[in-house]
Amino acid sequence: MDEDTRLFDVEIQLLLEGVFRVYQHDFRNYASASLRRRVRQAMERFSCLSISELQHLVLHDRRVFAQMLQYFTVQLSELYRDPGYFLALRQEVVPVLKTYPSVKVWVAGCSSGEELWSLAILFDEEDLLERTVFYATDINPEALRTAEAGIYPLDRIAQFSSNYREAGGRHSLSDYYVAAYDAAAFDRRLRRQAVFADHSLATDSVFSEVHLVSCRNVLIYFNRSLQDRAIGLFREALVRRGFLGLGSRESLRFTAHADGFEEVVPEHRIYRSK
Template sequence: MSKNPDFDIELKLLLEAIYLKYQHDFRDYSVTSLARRIRQALPVFHCHTLSQLQDRLLHDPAVFPQLMQYLTVQVSEMFRDPGYFKALRQHVVPLLRTYPSIKIWVAGCSTGEELWSLAIMMHEEGLGERTLFYATDINPQALRSAEAAIYPTERISEFSRNYLAAGGTASLSDYYHAAYDAASFARSFKSQVVFANHSLATDSVFSEVHLVSCRNVLIYFNHGLQDRALGLFRDALVRRGFLGLGSKENLRFTSASEHFDDFVPAEKIYQRS
């Protein structure tokens, strides 16, 4: 909780209003992180208090889509934490190869950098044509960006370094077309991806999958919501399926810990037990 009791009350009321009005549930997100981002949003909406923001939210339909950019964290990069992708190549892909078809769920896919990284990896491993990806997020604007797969060319050098460190077997330039200071990725992979709005706070499992990659999402949830999300992943995974988390996330002290075994502990890759 903050040092301002009024702010804490207003934040609870704001999140309740969002849930009742728009059916998006942020009530179990980490309060500290959420409060910081909403404070940043106040001047953007010309509001001095959360009560003023709530009034605008309830009566101006244009406000909520804009506020979603602050309620959700859209920070990603291609092949982020290269060791994770290298571990997938070396240790997980050989086992995925034993399945006639493969389903991968990228939960909290944000603007798509991780999704397209995985698609490139599976293509290079000869598994692209038999892999179906589910890319989900609660932010419609982020999903549109993920589907477009267009990123500023100023980010490409970083993406390329990550790609090579992650064990890339070609050149990242093979997978994008550059024009007008932007790079358009992975046109040939888009038929293999299903994009969908899905909330780990309120929605259910929608398919059986072989790998769930949900990285740097759980850190924004409180303990109860982390347990709920991990329960969804457990229920979605096939027997001995795989779960990948972010570098600052783990299963310790969660209700899911008894359902997973360490697989590549250093890269936070687990296997359903």
């Protein structure tokens, strides 16, 4: 690492320490490479020539901090992203969940809600929706509002529909939304069982016992210690023999909790607590 990069990282840590002390949001253990890229994007967005200038704006104006959350958190998702994951849930996990009288699912780091709506449709098709409670959590209030609304640009629907078919969808995705004014609004019946809440994997505790945790493409933005903390929360939240689903580039291997899980569908990063 060259000297300029090292000093840049020091300034980023000062910014994140200030954010934690003022707003109680903890990004201090996010992966360095990702933070560098996103802080540079934020500096460009707010026309700041230095991190200290950005820090002054963020710490003295809550509205700027609210906008900065878009850079600290990654809002990149789609319905049935990595369709094989959802097909594996349908085939390997749902049959076990059906044996419970009621089910709780935690969608951790739900972002703008595509994963939550994907699961709700899947559970509806498997006659499991009415006895399931979904907890959709994120630290970004704007993302949570989008997730709860379930309204997405119409030009994204073609990809959503393709993913849905590959994920084993049993109908047409159009059965689940109404299109108007260049947007698709998903059936609010699907979210009657969903609770949307602010929750930080960096600072908050477990809030419920659940049968499935789905946390996809979140851990890749954490350093090792924060990954261990998050997985520890999932392990604590899961019922005996509960399921954990991660993103395609994420793994429990080499984490502090690797021995606490067994692989169910290794190629799609689905695990079961021991």
